Amino acid sequence: MSTGGRRLVDVLDAAYAEDPWLSWTLPDRGAARSLFSLYLRTVAFAHSRVLVAGDPVDGVAILVPPGVAARPSAEVGAEVIALHGRRIGPALDADAVLERHRHPQPCWVLHTLAVHPDAQGRGLGTALLDAVVAHVDAEGEGRGPLTLETANPHAVGWYQRRGFDVDHRIDLGRGWGFGVDAPTTWLLSRRPAPSSPTDRPHAVR
Template sequence: MTPPAPGLVRPATQEDVPAAVRTLAGAFADYPYTRHVVAADGHEERVRRLQELFLTRIAMPYGRVWVGGEGRAVAVWTTPEKDPTPGFAEVGPLIAELAGDRAAAYEAAEAAVEPHRPQEPVWMLGAVAVDPEAQGQGLGAAVIRPGLAAADLAGQACYLETATGRNVRLYERLGFRTTVELPGVDGGPRVWCMRREPGAGA
């Protein structure tokens, strides 16, 4: 497999938002965790709006976002460079509204994971998505690597959470290691918390 040319991956701009939201919404519509914590009624539109909120109100103003393949691959980070607390406070009520009748499940899932999240500043990989037609080209790993390199440069660890075993294998190849594997809460999916120390490979 030939890796994508480096020029395909770059920091996202406002012009990339529509394509990035489409990619993220498509990837997370049937994601096990999202299915558990977002209402089934109008599910795809709810997921699209949640991804748009996180991208435009949290990640772009307070974190870092890289796109590849003209928005067909997206990696969304929050970082220690800016405190995203104001953004999360702003969108919190909107997230609860979009979760709909699964709001209690969302709160329970968050409560189960929260004790296992790092207490020190880390780069958190909040979302990664690749359009199905662009999969198998190495874009997923390629769009993640700039964030890993930036975290390495800052001497800071990276952290993520995933609800699929297939993703675990991808992240292990990038230097992440599972810190805890949590059983599903109230019928929800299993969640892997993963951490990557600075310079761990990728």
């Protein structure tokens, strides 16, 4: 991986160090770092829009366009299973629960928005989200809403203040058989702003 790619892994690793979902589904921080690297190499750079902020890079957003469903090779799939270890079964089962509540139509997915802890509070996250929203709005209403999922309760209000609505709050620790330590996960969405005749789509890279 390039120096720039390694920096993105550093940002993701630091930003998600205490993420409830990753802490529950992965055995240790080393596995999380390896998973970030694998995702960037095999999915994000090939099938998504990757936005960065800061110099050096301290923030990253990964936006997945509607209809994109990258299917990993058998080799990549085996690596994902190995990184999760014995947590792969609960992780897949919990994701299946979330899948029942996701938008049925094609939509934009904000897969990742992360800012290095040392750079938080400088507006990088807002700048990245503004760029993502501007791109989705420029594409028009016909391509579906912008959606995201988070298990970080502190992030929910931040997104709500920026135009997102909570569609579902799913407490995986109650009634699903995963145990009380399973994380609560919020599914949020934002409808694109109505387009005007003067709107012009622009690339986000």
